[in-house]
Amino acid sequence: MTEDITSLYCYVHPNRETSLRCNRCERPICSSCAVRTPTGYRCNECIRERQKAFNTAEWYDYLIGFGTSAGLSLITSIGLLLISRFLGFFMIFISFAIAGAAGVYISNLVMAALRKRRSSQLFWLAAAGVVAGALPIIFILLFSRNLFPIIWQGLYLFIATPTVYARLSGVRFSR
Ligand SMILES: [Zn+2]
Ligand SMILES: [Zn+2]
Structure with missing residues (x-):
């Protein structure tokens, strides 16, 4: 045929x-x-x-990504709390700079920990880790009715969370 x-x-x-x-x-x-x-x-x-x-992340990368960013965020959050005790309202002058710098170093260390493995869910999870890391401090402040320092924590999350997400997800455009 x-x-x-x-x-x-x-x-x-x-x-x-x-x-x-x-x-x-x-x-x-x-x-x-x-x-x-x-x-x-x-x-x-x-x-x-x-x-x-495009999705090269392994299952443990989700733990590493979330854990690294949550751990660093907790440290940052405690640092903010300690600094704000000394500075009080003068925090307004440096809190933006601290929040911006935190977004940069958290995303850099998360990137280093992941060794270039990536996935879009992973970027979201790392950004969620920033929020999760600051939550214990926010809860402690709420329970102790120490409401004023929560402003700095909120400001920190407001700036650092999108910074971490944007910097991590930007990795795929610059390879
Ligand atoms: Zn067909
Ligand atoms: Zn084909």
């Missing part, structure tokens, strides 16, 4: 004739299987493989 080699059939749907090929694996794909990407049409299998390469 001779086959017409000029007509292609989708490798997922062998009964559909097509003229498209996946530009990565070169296999013929029909229009419903083709996914448009910036570099051309790709099949679903190749798209999935690419996403796998």
